Amino acid sequence: MNQPRRLVLLGATGTIGQQTLDLLGQSTSHFEVVGLSAHTQAEALAKIQVGVPQAKTWLTSLSAENKGLLDFLRSGDYDLCVHGMVGAAGLPFSAAILQAGKTLCLANKESLVLGGQWLSQLAKANSATIIPVDSEHAAIHQCLQGQAQNSVRRIYLTASGGALRDWPQEQLADATPKQVLEHPNWDMGPRITVDSATMMNKAFEIIEAHHLFDLEAHQIEVLLHRQSIIHSMVEFEDGNMLAQLGPPDMRFPIQYALHYPNRQACSLQGFDPKLFSTLTLEQVDESRYPAISLAKEALHAGSAAGTAINAADEIAVEAFLTGKISFAEIVPICQSTLRAMPAFEVNSMKEMTVVDGWAREYATAQLTSQAPA
Ligand code: MG
Numbered sequence: 001m002n003q004p005r006r007l008v009l010l011g012a013t014g015t016i017g018q019q020t021l022d023l024l025g026q027s028t029s030h031f032e033v034v035g036l037s038a039h040t041q042a043e044a045l046a047k048i049q050v051g052v053p054q055a056k057t058w059l060t061s062l063s064a065e066n067k068g069l070l071d072f073l074r075s076g077d078y079d080l081c082v083h084g085m086v087g088a089a090g091l092p093f094s095a096a097i098l099q100a101g102k103t104l105c106l107a108n109k110e111s112l113v114l115g116g117q118w119l120s121q122l123a124k125a126n127s128a129t130i131i132p133v134d135s136e137h138a139a140i141h142q143c144l145q146g147q148a149q150n151s152v153r154r155i156y157l158t159a160s161g162g163a164l165r166d167w168p169q170e171q172l173a174d175a176t177p178k179q180v181l182e183h184p185n186w187d188m189g190p191r192i193t194v195d196s197a198t199m200m201n202k203a204f205e206i207i208e209a210h211h212l213f214d215l216e217a218h219q220i221e222v223l224l225h226r227q228s229i230i231h232s233m234v235e236f237e238d239g240n241m242l243a244q245l246g247p248p249d250m251r252f253p254i255q256y257a258l259h260y261p262n263r264q265a266c267s268l269q270g271f272d273p274k275l276f277s278t279l280t281l282e283q284v285d286e287s288r289y290p291a292i293s294l295a296k297e298a299l300h301a302g303s304a305a306g307t308a309i310n311a312a313d314e315i316a317v318e319a320f321l322t323g324k325i326s327f328a329e330i331v332p333i334c335q336s337t338l339r340a341m342p343a344f345e346v347n348s349m350k351e352m353t354v355v356d357g358w359a360r361e362y363a364t365a366q367l368t369s370q371a372p373a
Contacts, residue, residue, distance in 0.1 A: 002033040004031050004081045005031050005032070005080055006031075006034045006078040007024070007034065007035075007078065007080055007081070007082065007258075008034060008035035008078045008082070008148040009033060009035070009081075010037045010108075011037065011038065011083070011084035011086065011090075011108075012036040012038050012084075013038040013039075013048070014038075014039075014084050015083045015084070016084030016107040016250060019155040019251045020084065020258070021048065022251065023251055023254055023266060024260060026266045027264055027266070030258075030259070030264065033054075034055055035056045035057070035078065036056070037056055037060055037085075038054050038056075038058075039059070039060055039071055039085070039086075043229070044057065048129055055346055060085070062089055066092075066093075070092060070093065070199050073093060073100060075100065075318075078102065079102065080103035080104075080258075081097045081102060081105065081252075082105040083104060083106050083107060083108045083111070084107045084108065084133075086107050086108070086189065086271060087108075088110045088114055088187035088314075088356065089311040091110065091111045091349070094106060094111040095115070095119060095122055095349070096110065097119070097128070097224060098119060098122040098126055098128040098269055099122055100126070101128045102128055102129075104128065104130045105133050105258065106130055106133055107134065107250075110204075110310060110352055112208040112212065113204045113207050113307075113309075113310050113316070114306050114310055114356075115305075115306075115346070116207060116212075116347070117211065117303045118347055118348070130212065130243065131260050132257070133254055134205065134208065135231045135232075135246075136209070136231055137208055137209060137212055137368075138232075138244075138252075138253030138256055138257065139232035139244035140157075140212075140232050140234060142244045143242040143255065144213065145261075147234075147236065149214060151236050151237050152213070152215065152236060152237070153237050154215075154218075154220070154221055154234075154235050155209060155215060155233065156222070156223050156234075157220065158223050158224075158225035158228070158230055159201075159222050159230050159284065160183075160224075160225065160226060160228045161224050162180070162184075162197030162198070163181070163182045163183055163197050163228065164179070164197050165184075169287075169288050172288075172327055172328045173327060173329075174327075175197075175327040177194075177320065177323075180327060181193050183196060183285035185226075185228040185248045190192075190321060191317050193238050194320065194321070195313065195317065197327070197330050198289070198291055198327070198330050199222075199291040200313050200331065201332070202289075202295070203291040203292060203294055203298070204295070204306075204310070206222070206292070206296070207295060207299065207305075207306050208218050210299055216299075222292055223282065223284065224281070224283070225278070225280065225282075225286050226280055227279050229246065229248070229271050229279055230244070230245050230281070246270055246271055246281070252268060263268075282311070290331050290332075291331050294309065294331065299340065301338060301341070302348045303347070304342070304345065304351075305357045307333045307352050307359065308344075308354040308356075309337065309338050310359075311356045311359035311360045312333055312334040312360075312362070312364065313330070314360075315333070316328060316329065316330040316331075316358055316363060317362045317363055317365070318369050325367060333367070334363075337359050337363050340356075341359070
């Protein structure tokens with residue numbers, strides 16, 4: 001029996017954290033939990049620690065530097081870290097794990113959207129590994145095992161289309177937050193559910209895929225797949241294609257990331273292949289989902305683009321949820337912010353903070369200019 005791997009779980013009380021703990025409970029001899037963090041839920045964190053009394057715990061704060069946790073992550077006194085924090089605040093933790101040369105099981109997609117170029121450089125310089133915990137990217141990661149990097153012709157990211165996928169386009173402006181928050185397949189937080197309906201989530205995933213797999217904009221395509229069973233596909237230079245399938249449940253990519261490069265038995269059951277004829281794949285109408293072309297535009301706009309559109313989207317989604325703008329205005333605000341962005345270069349937290357602040361201010365000014373008189 002090998003030594004258990006020393007594991008840190010960031011965002012232990014969130015959705016990804018809870019699902020990770022569920023899976024860890026099924027392979028206790030493989031891991032020793034040495035660290036846990038939560039954002040505000042001190043009580044829930046204390047409850048989790050009862051099961052793993054040896055683990056250090058940290059409560060993170062948006063206003064503080066979180067030095068204790070960052071120092072621990074930089075110290076490298078662990079083997080792998082599951083990063084399930086929510087939002088842009090997760091980026092410095094990703095950087096610390098990669099600086100320590102450790103394995104980062106990454107569910108915090110903002111890390112790659114904001115700092116993809118920087119994190120890729122850190123991973124390379126410190127021989128660290130990033131294993132994506134996002135269903136589409138975990139699918140691509142699995143399809144690429146044993147394949148040469150330059151053998152990929154293109155990838156197909158699948159998208160559910162969100163709650164409004166069957167609405168007539170001209171009615172989208174009237175969609176209410178309640179209607180948008182009813183996602184057909186996945187149970188997620190409010191921002192990502194809105195991002196799923198606008199496909200800004202898929203736009204961020206295009207940026208993620210670009211950084212994770214070193215792909216150009218023309219190599220990344222998006223298909224509408226209503227059932228969320230085919231999580232993504234890869235077409236190779238010789239025309240052969242591979243896809244990864246499974247029920248829409250984040251425990252599948254988490255289990256894969258935890259045990260990579262091994263496959264570990266667990267209670268999860270795969271998709272029943274006899275139901276394959278119920279699956280559909282459709283072309284995405286980019287006039288209905290302008291977020292897709294916005295993502296491609298962002299890939300050509302330099303290292304600050306992800307930071308700018310993420311900040312603008314956060315402002316716009318919040319404004320939509322609080323009734324200040326219509327659903328149809330979210331993506332145009334992100335687009336105008338990207339197009340107005342000065343030529344920033346982003347290679348550090350400090351530079352990112354400058355871009356983030358600029359984009360928030362710009363997007364907020366857009367809200368005022370669009371508000372009804
Ligand atoms: Mg995803």
